[in-house]
Amino acid sequence: MPLxxxxxxxxxxxxxxxxxxxxxxxxxxxxxxxxxSQHIGAPCKPAVEIGQQVKKGEVVGNPQGFVSAPxxxxxxxxxxxxxxxxxxxxxxxLSVVIENDFQEEWTLLKDHPDYISLPPEQLKEMVKDxxxxxxxxxxxxxHVKLSPPKEKPIDVLVINGAECEPYLTADYRLMIERxxxxxxxxxxxxxxxGVKKAFIGIEDNKPDAIEILxxxxxGIAEITVCGLEVKYPQGAEKxxxxxxxxxxxxxxxxxxxxxxxxxxxxxxxxxxxxxxxxKPLIERVVTVSGESINEPANLMVKIGTLVSELIKxxxxxxxxxxxxxxxxxMMGFAMYDLNVPVTKGTSGILALPEEGLVHxxxxxxxxxxxxxxxxxxxxxxxxxxxxxxxxxxxxxxxEYGLFDCxxxxxxxxxxxxxxxxVQFVRLAKSMVKP
Amino acid sequence: MSEQNNSETKxxxxxxxxxxxxxxxxxxxxxxxxxEETTSRIMWSVNAALLPATVMSVYFFGPRAAIVIAVTxxxxxFSEYLYTKALKKKITINDxxxxxxxxLLGLNLPASVPLYIPVVGSVVAVALTKQLFGGLGFNIFxxxxxxxxxxxxxxxxxxxxxxxxxxxFIAMDAKTTATPLGILKEEGMQKLLEVFGNKLxxxxxxxxxxxxxxxxxxxxxxxxxGAAFLLYRGYITWQIPVSFLGTAAIIAWxxxxxxxxxxxxxxxxxxxxxxxxxxxxxxxxxxxxxxIKMGQIIFGVGCGFLTMLIRLKGGYPEGVMFAILIxxxxxxxxxxxxxxKTFGAVKVKEVKQ
Numbered sequence: 001m002p003l004x005x006x007x008x009x010x011x012x013x014x015x016x017x018x019x020x021x022x023x024x025x026x027x028x029x030x031x032x033x034x035x036x037s038q039h040i041g042a043p044c045k046p047a048v049e050i051g052q053q054v055k056k057g058e059v060v061g062n063p064q065g066f067v068s069a070p071x072x073x074x075x076x077x078x079x080x081x082x083x084x085x086x087x088x089x090x091x092x093x094l095s096v097v098i099e100n101d102f103q104e105e106w107t108l109l110k111d112h113p114d115y116i117s118l119p120p121e122q123l124k125e126m127v128k129d130x131x132x133x134x135x136x137x138x139x140x141x142x143h144v145k146l147s148p149p150k151e152k153p154i155d156v157l158v159i160n161g162a163e164c165e166p167y168l169t170a171d172y173r174l175m176i177e178r179x180x181x182x183x184x185x186x187x188x189x190x191x192x193x194g195v196k197k198a199f200i201g202i203e204d205n206k207p208d209a210i211e212i213l214x215x216x217x218x219g220i221a222e223i224t225v226c227g228l229e230v231k232y233p234q235g236a237e238k239x240x241x242x243x244x245x246x247x248x249x250x251x252x253x254x255x256x257x258x259x260x261x262x263x264x265x266x267x268x269x270x271x272x273x274x275x276x277x278x279k280p281l282i283e284r285v286v287t288v289s290g291e292s293i294n295e296p297a298n299l300m301v302k303i304g305t306l307v308s309e310l311i312k313x314x315x316x317x318x319x320x321x322x323x324x325x326x327x328x329x330m331m332g333f334a335m336y337d338l339n340v341p342v343t344k345g346t347s348g349i350l351a352l353p354e355e356g357l358v359h360x361x362x363x364x365x366x367x368x369x370x371x372x373x374x375x376x377x378x379x380x381x382x383x384x385x386x387x388x389x390x391x392x393x394x395x396x397x398x399e400y401g402l403f404d405c406x407x408x409x410x411x412x413x414x415x416x417x418x419x420x421x422v423q424f425v426r427l428a429k430s431m432v433k434p
Numbered sequence: 435m436s437e438q439n440n441s442e443t444k445x446x447x448x449x450x451x452x453x454x455x456x457x458x459x460x461x462x463x464x465x466x467x468x469x470e471e472t473t474s475r476i477m478w479s480v481n482a483a484l485l486p487a488t489v490m491s492v493y494f495f496g497p498r499a500a501i502v503i504a505v506t507x508x509x510x511x512f513s514e515y516l517y518t519k520a521l522k523k524k525i526t527i528n529d530x531x532x533x534x535x536x537x538l539l540g541l542n543l544p545a546s547v548p549l550y551i552p553v554v555g556s557v558v559a560v561a562l563t564k565q566l567f568g569g570l571g572f573n574i575f576x577x578x579x580x581x582x583x584x585x586x587x588x589x590x591x592x593x594x595x596x597x598x599x600x601x602x603f604i605a606m607d608a609k610t611t612a613t614p615l616g617i618l619k620e621e622g623m624q625k626l627l628e629v630f631g632n633k634l635x636x637x638x639x640x641x642x643x644x645x646x647x648x649x650x651x652x653x654x655x656x657x658x659x660g661a662a663f664l665l666y667r668g669y670i671t672w673q674i675p676v677s678f679l680g681t682a683a684i685i686a687w688x689x690x691x692x693x694x695x696x697x698x699x700x701x702x703x704x705x706x707x708x709x710x711x712x713x714x715x716x717x718x719x720x721x722x723x724x725x726i727k728m729g730q731i732i733f734g735v736g737c738g739f740l741t742m743l744i745r746l747k748g749g750y751p752e753g754v755m756f757a758i759l760i761x762x763x764x765x766x767x768x769x770x771x772x773x774x775k776t777f778g779a780v781k782v783k784e785v786k787q
Contacts, residue, residue: 006777011467166467238777248778322460329466336461357460358468364529365571367473370725379777383725401776409465416471417571423463 002204003243004229007377009410011166011232011330013205018169018289018296023177025300026286027313030100032074032304033085034060035093038343039133040140041067046096052079055107057280060096069141069344070131074282074302077101088307088326088340089333095341098304110278116184120192123275127192130274131281131344135266136160136171136235137327139345142267146192148256154193155259158244159186159268161202161209162228162235165328168348170285171265173298175202175209178269179216185272186223189263198223201244205230232330233408237262239377251378251404266347281344288314292321292351301342307349308338322354330409364417372411372421378404382411382421389424394431403434473570477530479669483660484537484715490643490653494599495545499649503540506552510536513560523569531570535559538578538715541650542708542755543585545597546610551589555581575762576722579755586755596646613647614640614706615751622692623699640705651708661714670718673730674737678713679704681738689746709741712754722762729772736761 037043044061048054054073061071073096081097112118112126128143148154159182163171175182186198200217202210204227217223228234228243238249240262247258255262263271266284273279282303289296294315301310307326311317325332326340327347342349372382380401388397402425411421491499514532518525526532539555559581567573586593598611614636617626630636630645639645643653650657664670683700690698704710717723717737724733737757744753 009469011469242777250778251776253778320458322458323462323466324459325466329464331464332466333464334459334461334466336459338459352466354460357466359460360462364473365569367476367571367720368723368725369476369720371471373725373774376774377777379775379779381725381774400773404776407464412465413467414469414471416469416473416476418468418472420463422465426463 002229003201003226004231005234005239005242005377007375007379007410008231008233008239009375009413010230011413013230014166014289015169015172015205017167017291017293018287018298019172021169021173021297023173023285023298023300026302026305026310028075028100028102028104029302029305029309031080031306032098032100032302033095033306033341034071034074034098034304035085035087035095035341035343036061036071037093038071038139038303038345039069040138041065041069041144043094044068044071046082046094048079048082048096050079050082053077054079054098055105057107057109057282059280060098067141067144069133069143070129070280071096071303072131072280072282073098073107074304075100076103076105086337086340087343088335088346090336112276112278115275116187116191118275120194123188124192126274126278127271130270130279132267132270132274133281133344134264135270135284135344135347136264137331137345137347139343142263142271145256145261145263146189148193148261152256153259154256154261155195155197156245156261157186157190157193157195157198158240158255158260158262159189159198159200159265160235160237160240160262161200161206161213161265162240163206163265164203164230164232164235165330165332165347166232167289167350168287168328169289170287170298170347172206172209174265174269174285175206175213179212181269181272182213182265183216183220183223184276185268185270187220188271188275189261189268190222193261195261196222199244200225201228201234201240202226203228203230203234232410232413233377236377236406236408238406251401284342284344284346286310286342286346287348288350289348290321290325290350290352292317292319292353294318301346303344304341306339306341307335310342310349311338311351317351319353321351322357323352325350325352330413331407358418360420360423363419366419367417369416371414371416375410375414377408377410378406380405382425385428386411386419386421386424389428394428397425397428398432398434402428402432405429473531474529476669477534479667480664480715481530481534481537483663483669484541484650486656486659487541487650487653487711488537490656491541491545491649494643494652495597495649498545498597501549502543502545502547502552503537503649505549506540506543506556507533507536509553509556510539510560513557514565517561517565518569526570529570531564532560535564535577535581538650539581541711542578542582542648544593544595544647545649546595547589547592551585551592554588555585558584571721573721574765575759576716576719579716579759579762582755583759598646599644599652611646613751614645614702615745618702618706619745619751626702637701637705640702645706647706648708648711651711654705654710657710657714661710664714664718670714671727671730673727674718674723674734675713677731677734678717678737678741679709681735682709682742683738685739685742685746689742703742703745707745707752708754712741712758713737716754717758717761722765724765724768724772726769726772726774729768732768732772733761733765736764
């Protein structure tokens, strides 16, 4: 029986566009724009001044508070500006702009060949100092996830290799190309959490990745690589935990409430690099794909590189791109400006042609067909949520689990009336208190 | 080298147009992918699923059947057009919903009705039952069934003159006869067997549609072909048809016999009247049935129970129409009572206990 969850949808996966492209280091950018808030939580405070020379890996923003993560210079060079720049979402964010001197001069990094014998507290400190956040998109600071309160004992670590968003192949390439680093990273995270069991969950549409990681994990009894049913949103934390460990995270609760911590593939490798080499999170793999991109690619990109430069490096647009998305097509953001930086949470840049796009304003009334109810991985009734929100009954929407929705978009994907259900949910959420 | 240069300049030029295009980038909310399913595709598929039954109705009841059905569909579409036009609403006649209402109503009429009957029925179905309540998605009752109920109550005579099948093909003056359920109600099982010869003949004629009745309801076989198509495509699910027909069958078996219990004939009851048309094509109407599976089963059980109550104890020989309409009233209530189960919700209760 395939490991899975109830609900979900099967959008065309479109991974063949970039799947075969090995990870390539992106061209060094002339300038990087490093936002001081790339994570969920408190923004960083600038640690540099305009005109200052910085080295690669040097801290440019210090975290404010526990739920926060430092940011580092991704190139060496001179700080030319500190000011508000837009993110892919359009949000203006205080950022440090560094002009690349192309010297690639690293700041002093602490090497630890014996990382695996270090005490958990020290390993966690290294993860924290490296500025690790969840690289699947939500960008929640990793060290926070690794610090569960005492009354919530963790017994299982789940590594998220589902990559269920169509088009994206960044995690897939990492699994194919760097399986040993993933295993080492998993060991480090297990040590920090003090757990004896880890699962690496991968969707069955990546049999080669499953094979390679199984081989890499052979002989390690604590790490199990498991194939999961191909279904969106298999990579959502709660769905992944249900499929891999068969535990259900209650509504509003966190994975830690059922003794589980989930980490993304990219984050796991970053944890390895942080512990082994002391390397901060200054670059990540970004899938540049979509039908409108000339040469789809998986690029190792320095944080702060502008999206427009990545698109240029991938041969520009093949046809007129009607929509450029940061992230996956199900949960990503449509961008209005391509001169925005890649951040720690940017998993992909997709350019889609006009053909096949559904305009959000052209929707029809709900015909109560129930497809969204079948598709909802959270077991909600999106039809009711959308109708209540459309009529302004926001309080009533709470009775239908408004705040349990994590906006995966499955309901909207299947809706035959093309209703922007997720947007109605967002609207209602913004109008009432949970 | 020169080639590379060339591509460089090309890239340069695309960048230039890109800068211009950037202002044209579409910015909209996620998800950016949508399935190909649309409301009109669903509606037209249901229309297509009714094609076998429509063909059989023309085969048995002749050109007159085609004319009645065509007039019903055209007047349904026309009602929708005029209403939306008059109220300056979006014209929705292409979505197949008015066509479907017309088709279903047409299939629910006897072949012999004068042609103003389908027109009146269509206006009631589309303008009053659907559009007055806000259009597709907002109606409480199944439009085609309200149309038919209105006609049956307003023109009881005209709506219950049943042409005998096959006769219409040969002669313009069709012979009239009673429906199997009518015979069963008025004269009993014995008479029914007399008319059809024996039980096997009766079943075969009911299955293929060689009997009197509303145009589209007579051929169970043709209806089941369409129903199988809808089930296969996932446009309807098994819950309502199975609970509807199952309940009706059990009641027919237990209480349908004369005198003793458990002596009824469930096959006869399932194959006659409009129960197959109703269970697969009318009770399953998305808008007017509950949306949660458990609620749909309750709905189906209610339909089956009310159908048999009317058939066995009521004043009419057939009860499918009123059964579904009555259950339509309960749909909002059932929907309130049966909500979907939120992921992980059971565990919360356990924790609380």
